[in-house]
Amino acid sequence: xxxxxxxxxxxxxxxxxxxxxxxxxxxxxxxxxxxxxxxxxxxxxxxxxxxxxxxxxxxxxxxxxxxxxxxxxxxxxxxxxxxxxxxxxxxxxxxxxxxxxxxxxxxxxxxxxxxxxxxxxxxxxxxxxxxxxxxxxxxxxxxxxxxxxxxxxxxxxxxxxxxxxxxxxxxxxxxxxxxxxxxxxxxxxxxxxxxxxxxxxxxxxxxxxxxxxxxxxxxxxxxxxxxxxxxxxxxxxxxxxxxxxxxxxxxxxxxxxxxxxxxxxxxxxxxxxxxxxxxxxxxxxxxxxxxxxxxxxxxxxxxxxxxxxxxxxxxxxxxxxxxxxxxxxxxxxxxxxx
Numbered sequence: 001x002x003x004x005x006x007x008x009x010x011x012x013x014x015x016x017x018x019x020x021x022x023x024x025x026x027x028x029x030x031x032x033x034x035x036x037x038x039x040x041x042x043x044x045x046x047x048x049x050x051x052x053x054x055x056x057x058x059x060x061x062x063x064x065x066x067x068x069x070x071x072x073x074x075x076x077x078x079x080x081x082x083x084x085x086x087x088x089x090x091x092x093x094x095x096x097x098x099x100x101x102x103x104x105x106x107x108x109x110x111x112x113x114x115x116x117x118x119x120x121x122x123x124x125x126x127x128x129x130x131x132x133x134x135x136x137x138x139x140x141x142x143x144x145x146x147x148x149x150x151x152x153x154x155x156x157x158x159x160x161x162x163x164x165x166x167x168x169x170x171x172x173x174x175x176x177x178x179x180x181x182x183x184x185x186x187x188x189x190x191x192x193x194x195x196x197x198x199x200x201x202x203x204x205x206x207x208x209x210x211x212x213x214x215x216x217x218x219x220x221x222x223x224x225x226x227x228x229x230x231x232x233x234x235x236x237x238x239x240x241x242x243x244x245x246x247x248x249x250x251x252x253x254x255x256x257x258x259x260x261x262x263x264x265x266x267x268x269x270x271x272x273x274x275x276x277x278x279x280x281x282x283x284x285x286x287x288x289x290x291x292x293x294x295x296x297x298x299x300x301x302x303x304x305x306x307x308x309x310x311x312x313x314x315x316x317x318x319x320x321x322x323x324x325x326x327x328x329x330x331x332x333x334x335x336x337x338x
Contacts, residue, residue: 014257025217032097035057038266041266043295044056045294045297046296046299047157053292060089064095068098074099075220077121077122077125079128080103081277082276083299084297085299087199096222104223104225105117111135121224125147127151128149133181145194147194147197149198152199153169218242221239221240247283248287252287268294270320271295272285272298281320296314296316308332308338
């Protein structure tokens with residue numbers, strides 16, 4: 001045993017002491033391997049609509065091709081301001097496969113917080129749910145954002161059902177405040193006008209183009225992951241492809257022995273209630289991809305009664321959360337019946 005690492009004596013015998021991120025060229029390599037290996041398996045379910053790994057592969061290819069068509073600089077920062085909906089994984093994988101950098105943004109940011117993060121990251125494009133476009137509209141003219149991909153809640157939930165969900169969110173629940181996205185040129189953009197493209201139209205445009213494979217390496221920047229800002233302004237942690245691959249392999253190394261004998265790896269089901277724009281939940285999402293498991297996407301875990309209804313529908317094997325969420329569930333009478 002390495003004397004410099006005495007904690008190894010506490011490792012279970014089937015947990016190796018090292019991981020080897022260099023087995024992958026980049027995080028994109030890990031993702032595309034998962035898409036190929038698990039193509040026919042379910043990846044996620046949201047509002048009872050399932051997405052397979054093959055669909056995630058196809059949709060993220062289209063999103064990546066559309067992003068490349070915008071003429072962004074190599075490694076350009078693309079902000080993703082989405083809750084836990086199917087569009088998140090499609091956007092994240094699309095940004096990475098296009099050779100760009102993901103900037104995860106909390107959809108509940110105030111205008112001041114959003115302006116700081118967009119300016120600090122240098123993001124020139126953003127993929128955002130229309131529910132939060134009113135916040136973006138208040139700061140857009142003071143940022144370098146030139147391309148806005150605007151999504152609605154039902155975009156990837158299928159035809160009539162998806163249209164109904166979008167209508168209900170907009171007009172019944174009234175969860176989409178009025179917004180204005182000024183289309184004049186932003187600072188540092190010369191005369192280039194801002195463009196707003198609906199999410200589904202971006203996918204349709206990407207389908208007409210060919211995705212140029214990413215040339216990212218393990219040392220390329222994959223994410224600018226912003227801190228909570230509890231001690232001042234939120235700071236962007238620079239996470240390379242190597243960082244994220246290593247974290248994913250670590251999760252896989254520790255979770256796999258714990259699941260062995262309980263469930264087949266590809267049948268592992270994970271609850272994605274924590275926001276995927278946080279690194280905790282994002283790491284678990286990437287672990288699920290490598291495993292071939294599936295996710296229950298919870299767009300609004302604060303609605304505990306609806307959340308409990310989701311938990312009733314299928315077995316759960318991994319449930320990452322924080323104390324406040326666990327406590328809220330334990331105080332729900334319906335949860336006690338599960």
